Structures are given as structure tokens and as C-alpha cells.
Amino acid sequence: MSATRRDFVIGAAALAAVPVSAGAAGRRRRVGVVGGGIIGASVAFQLARAGAEVILFEREAPAARATRASVAWINPVVNDAAYMRLRLESMRAWREDDRALGMNAIWGGSISWAYPDKEEALRAKAAVLQHTDDPPRALTSRQITEVSRGIHAGDDVAFAFETRRDGHVDPVQATRRYLAAAKKLGARILYPCEVEGIVVASGRMTHVETSRGRWALDDIVSVAGVDTPRIMAMMDRTLELAHKPGLVVHTEARPVVTDKVFEASSVIEFKQYADGRFLTSLTGGPPELPVHAAIRQQRAAFPDDELRRRHGQMLIDQTATYLPAMAGTRPAQVLLGFRPYPLDNRPICGPVPGVEGAYLVVTHSGLTLAPILGRYVAQEIMEKTPAALLTPYRPSRFMKV
Template sequence: MRRHADEDVAVPEPAYGSTEEDEGHLVQVVVVGAGIVGAAVAYEAARAGAEVALLDKSLPASGVTADSFAWIGGPRGGDVPDPGTALRRRVLQDYRRLEEEVPGLRVRWRGALMWGEEQLDDGCLAPGEHVVDATEAGLLEPRLRVRPMRALHAESHGAIDPVAATQALVRAAQEHGARLMANSAVTALDLRDRQVRGVRTSNGSLPADTVVVTAGVDAPMLCGPLGFDLPVAPSPALLMRFTAPPGLVRTLVATPHLEVREAADGHLLVAAGYDGEIDQDDLRRAGEMMLRRLTATFDVQDVNLVSVRLGTRPMPADELPIIGPVPGVGGVYIAVMHSGVTLAPTAGRLIASEIVDGVEAEQLAGLRPARFRSRDEW
């Protein structure tokens, strides 16, 4: 709360802050959740001059970030625009910026080759997209057993190692003065007169002017006591790792039955949705089924399943990012989305601009938590 200089009257905080509330007082920002979104927010806010603490119940990138396929790409030419389109349009540019700014953050810009889901219209392609024929597809992916007659080549797309990228962002945030508080679970937000004052953690309390909740599927637990039911549910997904000859898959290949790319260590990564039981036998069977699809798609026999990981992606009810202030509560800001790895650099930049510099981002206008009804409105 701010007070007028000539009277002892509390004045509510504006929705968006500024670097200095009073002369010499930096905004204290607590970021809850050290996945890639939280790491990006911490980096951008610290770089903008805020006093930042980044908290996580475990270690950075130890949650769903580590289970991400980590496909980096902007909107597709045939996509129907939605409130998240403006955010996605800047993703590639922001990742290239972070490659210049953040030591150790690297994108493998190998492009993506996609086919089989929809008709390809040469007249509605995004920049960097091209329709290719079977010969061109074979040049891009020589080991394909059957080459698609028509495919979409998005040459500007890439992928990252999400754990390495998150760790690089955390180190960069620390270089700008941010504190990392790992193994420190946030159990509640401290409020006074509907204004945040800090957070309570497993290791004690911490003051804050602004709390940014980037805790994925844990975010609803923190928002519930505020009277706001955050409509985010866990969406299970598998990330499978295979050994394979180097260079077997050159681009990011996406078909209706297979999404596969080569990781930096030479292994193949395959992503898939999952609606089975959390059972090791079921997970192994899913991995073996994907192994059969790999060998049916690519001319190779020497491929072996290494591991199958089950992750829980945070999926908003309308599948759009939820980014902005919690209605009716001062100083609490939400940033929950799928895919966080894709959107992190752009979301982090815009969020920091709002909470530190007080500049409201037009690109986030249709993504605010206020689009959902608070409990008091029922």
C-alpha cells in the first residue's frame, strides 16, 4: 500500500508496479516456481532492476520443464488467430535475443518437417514456412522409409535442452542480483487488506511487494485461499528417450503418429500424450509402441528404448496462457501456460515490464486471469 505524503491514508497499489515505490526502495519480487517460465521472469525482472527471489520446492527445472519436448516455434500459417497469437509471434525473436544475452542458452535451429494432419495451402504460410514435395522431404530427412508427397517445412523452428536453458537463465538472473532459494516450498501467500505482503515457505517467511506464481499445476493451490479458483488441470504427457545412430533424424519431425527430434547428446526424444495408468508396465509398453513407430518411419534397426518419463503439463481450461494479476488481490501475478518452454522468453520479458516498469503489455490483453470468474462472482 502507498500513502499520500500529507495524510496517513492507505491507497491501493496499481495493477502494475514501478521499480521504485519510494525513493531508494526497489520492488521486491518473489517468483514461485523455478521452471523455465519462472527462471525467465526472474532473469528479466532482476535485469530490469528489481530485487528478486526465485523459490522452488525442489531444484530449478526439476518439474515439468524437464519433461518437455521443447519445440520452439511461432504461429503456423494455417492457425486460427486467438488471444495467444500475439505472444507466440515474438517467441523466435526473443529466443534469438536470449542466445545473445544469456551464456549457455542455445537453440538447435534445425527446422521442423510436418505432414499428415491437414491440407497444405501454399497461400497461407507463415514466414519461414514452405511446402515441399517428396524429393525435397527426402533431402531434409534422407532416412525416411516413405517420403510424404507434400509436407510443411518450417525452417525457422528449433529446440532446446530445457533443463540447460533454465539453469542458464537462473545463473544469468543471479548475476543480476537475484537470489535462488531451492528446496523452499511456498505454502501460502501473506495478505493484509487484500494486498500481498510476502510468502510463507517451508523455511520461513519472505517479504514481497509482488509475488509471481509460475508454479504450474501447483498454482491453483496457492490461488484457492485468495478466493480465485485457477482453472488449471494436470495434462499427462510422455517424453521417451532412445539411442540411435547420430543424424538419423535431422529436423524436428511431426506426423499424426510421431513427434521426434534429436537431442544434443545424440539420443532421440519422442513426445506423446498419455491417458493410461501411472504404471511402469504401461509406460514401458507405450515406449515399445513408439519404438515400433520409429523403425516403421525411419530406415534403421539400431534403436533402443532408454527411458520413459511421465510429466504433468499445466493445462488451462481454455488451453490459453493465463498471465496477469489475480482479480481483487494486490500484488499477486499469475503466469501459467502450455507450452511454457516455448513461450517463456516472451512471457518473461512482458511480465517483467509490467511488474517492474509498470508498462501494461497489449499482447497479454486477452490472457488475463480476470477472464475467469472469481469465487465471489458465483
Template sequence: MTQFIVVGAGIIGTSIAYRLAEAGHAVTIVERHHPGAGTSGASFAWTNSNEKTPYGYHLINVLGMRAHRALENEFGARPWYHGGGAVEWKTNPAEAAELAERVERLKGWNYPAEWIDPRDLRTLEPALAAGASGDAPIAYFPDEGWVDPTVYVEFFLQKARALGAVLRRETVTGLVLRGTSVTGIRTASGKTIEADVVVNCTGRWANDLGQEARLSFPLAPTLGLLVVTVPAASGVRRVIRTTGVNFRPDGAGRVMLQSEHDESKFTLESRPEEIRPAAEAMIARAARLYPDLAGTAAEAMRLSLRAIPGDGVSAVGPLPGIDGYYAAVTHSGVTLAPWLGQVVAAELGGGAPETALEDFRPARFF
């Protein structure tokens, strides 16, 4: 039986840990905070392969979406998943042109993408203000959805535990490296925990584990701001993407909003009082489309960094010249998690390398 340490109990770590435990391996998950405390707990969590290029990256995200669907058959239910597709229209001409180009590209890749008229949009979203989309073409992506990442993390963590996996609440301070082999981890409490393979699933903190150049690779994190409203009967039913703001339901009547334009103004150190005007402006923009959102307050404003490897796509695989060490670090991790869980566990269990991951190996950085 191979002994694995999975560092990080986010959506990627718990997916991989569960599949390793399912395959009969001994798994210790090491997490410094509560499970889901990292980026997975501060994600827009839209399952999609919508703006993903090049084609290979689009493909693995499609495989992620498919793997999300398959979980329903496997477990009988997937309470973390919310379907209904996503709708998008852009009133700014440059953005509208990009959307038109994207829809054609996605259709060419056989990705479900269609144009709908304002009446269809009102059927999908009855609470939308009349004429909200103006004369902008409206795109509909029926296979997309969104996830409650924490509900997902809890489910797979409990499943992994039921198969013997253990969660240890420790901060990993470094890897134990003997020659060219990683043989375990060191923790802040002074312990050394040995394993045959250490799987780094710490997302944006991935380079904190391997202080040496041969154990790390470039990351290019960007800051994200998510605003969550107080519960409000706004009628928002699915992922809505428009000029200036994207939003979706976030459970119990809350709406989660995100805006690339607004988030670029902040840093992780920004204080709530600095962010609040931008949060209120985002809600006001959405309320022009959904009048019942008007006057809704921001209950939470979450700043987090996207876990993005240096060239923008995933980094999944062993590090060259190092045995016993594997990294799985990616943006779009909510979409990719169930597929990565399966294929990474299969590779780590001695299976053939997954061909769809060929372009995404950390070795490209060395």
C-alpha cells in the same frame, strides 16, 4: 527498489526473475526441487506457433520465437537452442487435410510455412528411409526449432544470481494475504518471507499457492508422455511430425518421441512396465522412417502434466481485486518464455500493460 518473490524456477520463473533482476529489482526465487524440476524438465520443447489458435495466441507464440532468436544477439550464443525447422507429413487422410488447411492458414498469417518435395526432405534428413513420406504432401516450417529447457533455466538462473537474485530451496505452502494485498509467502519450514509482489510461476501447481477462490483460476492439465531413447546414431536432425509419432534429437544421439495417441492411455501413476510397450511401439514407428533407430531402447519415459489454464491459452497478469500478486501460467511455455520474461518484468516494473497479453489475463476467469 521493489522486492519480488518469484515462486518456481522453471523456464517461465527464471526468465522473469532474470529480467526483473536486470531492471534492478531485488528478486528471491523460491523453488521446492532443483531448478527445472517441473514441466520444463519434461517438455518436448518445440519452439513454434504452428497449431496455435486463435490469432492472438498465435501472435504471442511468434513473439516468443522472435525473442528466442534475439537472445543470440544479446548473449553472443544460445547453446540451449537448436534450429533447423520442423517437417511434417501425414499419411492419414483426415490429418493430411488438417495439415493442408493449417499450412494455408499459417501462410495467410505470414508465418514461414512451405511445401517441399521428397528430394528436399531427403536433403534435410539424409538418414530418412527412401520413400518414407510416400505420396503425402510435406510441410516445412523453417523458423521452428527446439530447446534444452534445463540448459536455458541454468543460464538465466546464473545470470539472475550474478545480478543479486537469490534462490531459496523451500516449498511454498501459501500466500500471506492482508485484506486484498498479498504481502509474502509461507513456507513448509514455517517461515514467512515478505515481498512487495509475489509472482506465481509454478505452472501446473499454480493453484496450490492460493487456497482461496479469489487467488486461483481453472486449470485443465493434460497428461504428456515423452520417451527418450538411448544414444543412437539415428540421423534424426530436426523436429519430425508424422502420423502416430513426433520426434526430435535430444542431445548426445538421443531421440525424444511423443505421441498424443499413446499418452492418452496413461496417468501420472502409470508404472514403467505398463508404459514400456507403448514406448517401444513409438520407437518402432519412428524406426520405420529412420532405419538406424531400429532396436533402440527407451532410456527414459517421462510422464508430466501440461500447465494449461482452463480455456487452453495462457493466464498472465494480476488477479482482479488483489494487489501484490501476479500469475504467469501457460502451456507452450518453452516457446513463450523469453518474451514473457521481458514483457512481464516490464509490466511489474511499472511499465504500460502489454497489449498482446490483453486476451490472456487471469481476470477473464472471474
């Protein structure tokens, strides 16, 4: 069953629990959520709305890892029509959650451009978008500046387009909004609380062992990001993720000059928050230099603060060539993020093969997909009704019993 418009409308009833499914002896179903990023927070909220007794286990603090280092661009743009439908459903759900929970999303649209070496890929994305209710509007380099004053993409732009319904958000604030709403519905949010073991008996998950004790559960949902392989190994399941580091820099505040998200030839993404902070991201990870060897091979920190600062300033200076209002700003935060990245760059969402009561969610673009995945996970666990749009993304394509 796919979600309908009615499923998305939560409005004034956003915090009303709707008991749907019970655990043993008629009690409320107890569901553990592993991971306090934005998807885990959305899942916890929707499960609590559906009547579950929710316990969320977060290793560090909410939004401490990939969520914190996200560009937080809410968009449908991907060169895959089926995947784009899922993202479009989530964008509709985002607007509902924004209104109901006060996410303070900025719906200013986006502009993407490509230089000759990336032109073909961007045109392919635009072609898929033509079949949506927000078809892209092609722009020349001069028109980019006319649409968004202060942006200078350069004379060698080969192709560019604007979409008008994209948005962006502060991912840490949005995560906290979801968790606050979940807590109002009775969810327990435990952090720091590391999952140290998962007990499986006769093919069913029964307990989770944590740094804060042992918990009996009816279901467990792993939304652990890059920590997912470790969580799966506790249930004797193997899952490999791609290693995808990315650099995100937040600057000090300046007067607000734009409400859009910009993508410069699939290399840099940047935006400005309502409070004046700029965010810019080097999406492709660090260049192949000896100093970056550890970061390119594994999850590792910058070797020293000076290298971190220099990377932050370098990215600000590079972005300022497109957005001169950024010139002279200093990095307030320089974040090295490691994105949860399935090997085929498509979501993994569904029951863990061979382990009853275990459910897995791991994906890139978690910020865009968080609202719809929260709804669908709650639907599949509490109603036992499959979500049709998740059919291509089941864990069984990577995990075998």
C-alpha cells in the same frame, strides 16, 4: 506497449541490472517467483535485469516437472493469428537469449505432415503461417525424404509442410542458463522450497509462507505450472486447468542424422539433440486402457517400472518407422509429463483479479513463450506498463473478484 526490436537486444549488456521500480521507502522492489521451470527462470532473470530483488521458490528442483518433459520445440504453429504473433515475438526473443546466454538452441527448422484424418487441421495451420516471414513450403512424401534424408513419412501422407526458422533446445540446460544469469544479478534461487501459504491483507499480497520461512514481498509471480490451482487457492481464487498427460522418451546417443523437429500427424513429435540423443513424444497422452485409468484421470506415476520401460520402448519402435536411425535404441529416460493447460489452450498472463501485488502466468507451449513472457512480466511489474500482446490472455477471463 508492445515490445520493440530494441527491447529484445540484450547482447553484451545481458547481465546488466537496470533499476526501474522501487518498493517501500525507496528500497529495491522485492519480487517472489513461484516455480523454477523455464518460464519461472526467464521471469526471474528479466526481473533481476530490471532491478528487482528476486527470490525464486521451487518446490523440487529447477526444470523438474513439465519443463523436463517438454519436447522443447520453438515454433509459432497454432491455428490462431493473434496467438501466433505472440509466439513469433518470442521466437525473436529466443534468438537474442540464445546468443547472449549460450542456450545452444538448434535452428534446423521443422517438418509436419498429416494423414487424411488430420489433413484439414494441418492445412489450417499452414494457412495462418502464410502471413508470417517464414511461410511454409508444401512437401510431398517423397520431398520429405529429399529434404531430410532418413525420414520416411509413408505413402499415405495427405499434406505436409516445412518451416525453416523453427528451433529446439535442451529445456533443462536452458532453464539452468536463465537461473545462472539471474543469480549473477543477485537473484536467490531456493529449492526444495514449497510455498505453503500466501498472506493477503486488505486486498494486497504481503507475505509468502514457505517450508524455508516467511518472506515479505512487494509482488509475487505464480509460474507454478500444474500446481497453479493450489497457489491460487491460497489467495481465495479458483482456477481450473485441463488434465493433459504426455509421454516423452529420451534414448541413448547415436550418430547425429538430423537437426529438425518432426510432427507426425499431431500424434508423435520427435527430434535429435546435438549430443546424439533422440527425443520422441506421444503428444495425445496414453490410450484408454484400464492400466492407464489413474494417469488419465489425475497426476499419477506409472504403476511400475516395467510398464514405464515397455511404454518407452513402444514409442521408440513406433517412431523408428519414420526415422529408421532410431531402430534398436533403448530408452534412457521415460518421462510422464503433465502439461499446464488452460481450458481454452491459450496463455493466462496478468494480475490476479482482486489481489494487488499478485501476478499469474500459466500456459501450454511454455517453452516457446518463455523469453517473451519473461520480458513482458518484468515490464508490467517493474514499469507498470501493460503489454498489448497480452491483452487477450488476462486471468480475468477465468477468475472473477
